[in-house]
Structure formats: structure tokens, C-alpha cells
Amino acid sequence: MSKITPCLWFNGQAEEAANFYTSLLPHSRVDKVMRSPADNPSTPAGGVLTVEFTLAGQPFIGLNGGPQFPFTEAVSFSIDCEDQAEVDRLWDALTQGGGSPSQCGWLKDRFGLSWQIVPRALPKMLSDPDREAAGRAMQAMMRMGKIDIAGIERAFKAR
CATH class of the missing domain: 3.10.180.10 (2,3-Dihydroxybiphenyl 1,2-Dioxygenase, domain 1)
Known part of the structure; x- marks a missing residue:
């Protein structure tokens, strides 16, 4: 486990991005997809909230946080x-x-x-x-x- 994991803020495309990035580099994979609970204002209930993925051995988190921070x-x-x-x-x-x-x-x-x-x-x-x-x-x-x-x-x- 890495002590520091970059978290990338997406506007609804975290899972798509994680799947794309992991297809490009060896030693890469999507590790976990967390779905949003019903009361989350930035992601519809059941939508992807976060994606944990590994790129070339480096862990990342993709967060569907909305359009506020490109x-x-x-x-x-x-x-x-x-x-x-x-x-x-x-x-x-x-x-x-x-x-x-x-x-x-x-x-x-x-x-x-x-x-x-x-x-x-x-x-x-x-x-x-x-x-x-x-x-x-x-x-x-x-x-x-x-x-x-x-x-x-x-x-x-x-x-």
C-alpha cells in the first residue's frame, strides 16, 4: 500500500478514465468501484462516486466530484x-x-x-x-x- 495516493477529480467520468488509463500501461488495473449512496448531491444514487485504480504500480483514486474543479x-x-x-x-x-x-x-x-x-x-x-x-x-x-x-x-x- 502506498502512503500517498493521488486523487483525480472528474466530472462524472472517473470510471471511464480509469478504464482508459489502465488499458495503456502494464501493471495497471481497476481495483475498486464505489457507488454513491442515495444522499450524495454530486453523484446520483448508485452512480460511481470513486474508482480506485493502479497505473504502472502507482495507486490512484478517481473521484466524480462535479464540474467545479477542472x-x-x-x-x-x-x-x-x-x-x-x-x-x-x-x-x-x-x-x-x-x-x-x-x-x-x-x-x-x-x-x-x-x-x-x-x-x-x-x-x-x-x-x-x-x-x-x-x-x-x-x-x-x-x-x-x-x-x-x-x-x-x-x-x-x-x-
Whole structure:
């Protein structure tokens, strides 16, 4: 059991979001769905109140709390990706159906939640002791939406 569990506030889509997110990553599952009692003003009786789910081993709670508090970019989740194929798969899945791409590997999914899709190679290049090469990699990344590993590597290796 984790000592800290992020709670994500949804406007009636917690179960849909949990099912979607858990379909994307290994070691993920929906753990528990709690239905609302009859006297809850934010969720109809019998409707989903909370969903406990695990993403890549990290527990989360999805709460159907209503429209008062939409997601903002102030909180995002970063996904460490092995290679370009994983970047492409997650980027495409998370932007489909109303999601929106942004810059530098950031996007919003159809529920409004912000994600950073980060290939494992990127932080290695950005923290390289050759600060000029790291700077070229950073400049290349700043011009991208979805991260293109080959493009950043070309910039990193350029002389």
C-alpha cells in the first residue's frame, strides 16, 4: 500500500478514465468501484462516486466530484518511455477522442488531464556533461510537440 495516493477529480467520468488509463500501461488495473449512496448531491444514487485504480504500480483514486474543479497544467503525470514506439503509442492514445497535443512532449487527454510523454533517452541527453550538446538537444525538444528521439539525437550529436 502506498502512503500517498493521488486523487483525480472528474466530472462524472472517473470510471471511464480509469478504464482508459489502465488499458495503456502494464501493471495497471481497476481495483475498486464505489457507488454513491442515495444522499450524495454530486453523484446520483448508485452512480460511481470513486474508482480506485493502479497505473504502472502507482495507486490512484478517481473521484466524480462535479464540474467545479477542472484539471489544469499545474499538475501533470510524466510517463517514462522505453523507445519511440512507446512514445508514439501513448501519444496517439492519449490525444485521441478530444485530447490535445502541446509542446515539449506535453499533452492533455480527452478528460483534460495533462501528461508528459518522455523517452528515456531525453533526460540522459539533457543532463550530459557536454553542455553544448545538451543545449542543442534542449533547443530541438523546445521546437517539438511529440518528442522525436531521432531528431533530438541528431541535434545532440551535431557539431
